[in-house]
């Protein structure tokens with residue numbers, strides 16, 4: 001019996017795997033950082049054995065509440081990931097499972113590998129509507145990919161920027177992005193045809209390739225939380241943000257969405273930038289319009305629960321949304337999806353799933369089109 005994690009986004013440390021009924025594990029911290037919560041590992045050689053796997057350091061994770069009422073993802077074929085009962089006792093996360101096959105994978109959420117990322121970018125570029133710019137290199141030497149999606153037309157175009165996965169453990173953000181790209185490049189989709197005619201859509205499908213491949217929860221190769229780097233990013237510590245911020249300054253921004261996952265809250269929701277000193281009624285109307293429209297379009301999204309809005313004048317300008325709204329005076333929002341499941345629309349087999357991420361992306365594009373065509377824009 002073996003536990004292994006030497007693959008893309010693998011993360012686990014074995015304390016003791018000598019007994020199948022008491023496998024003791026711990027999650028590895030992000031490099032040069034105290035954050036941890038993401039795990040992804042493989043168990044082999046335990047077919048038919050009643051196993052108990054215990055993650056012993058769950059209580060010290062970045063969001064210990066995230067493990068309350070949480071159910072782990074399990075897969076045999078690395079395509080279908082099903083939820084499996086998981087218990088939290090005395091700060092330890094426990095999984096009781098009798099593997100049906102010689103090899104079984106466990107993950108905090110459905111992984112999205114860098115190989116799949118490269119497939120996504122390459123597939124997108126088969127469309128004549130899509131072009132690519134390599135913005136530069138990450139600290140590990142990976143490419144930082146920017147896609148521009150647009151169609152030839154004579155109309156003046158708005159610049160819509162959508163970025164995902166600043167926090168690499170929030171892999172649902174890239175599943176969302178896959179759904180977004182698939183819809184935008186579907187030549188049969190009339191909404192997408194209209195969006196590409198009227199807008200230049202800039203997509204960073206993965207803001208944090210290094211953290212993704214390393215199996216980090218929240219930081220890049222230098223241990224930096226990229227969503228706290230937007231005020232003064234540097235090529236030395238946070239080239240991902242530096243390069244994207246420069247590209248945004250070059251194009252201008254009329255709409256901005258930053259896609260995330262939330263460990264604790266079992267809801268899809270959007271956070272705005274109410275804390276900005278010059279937040280106006282017009283800004284509030286724009287945010288309310290987008291959120292309200294999205295809630296009408298997709299029952300997985302709601303507007304009741306989420307982060308409390310920051311009081312005016314207390315915005316954190318190190319975050320992407322506040323910095324972008326500040327620099328570009330546009331609607332800038334953080335979209336959060338759950339690691340667990342949505343309370344109002346639960347799915348006991350899959351929980352919050354890749355398909356639901358993609359469907360939410362489709363709804364977000366519709367809401368974006370409606371917002372850009374509305375009186376409040």
Ligand SMILES: [Zn+2]
Nearest residue numbers: 167170260261
């Ligand atoms: Zn996040």
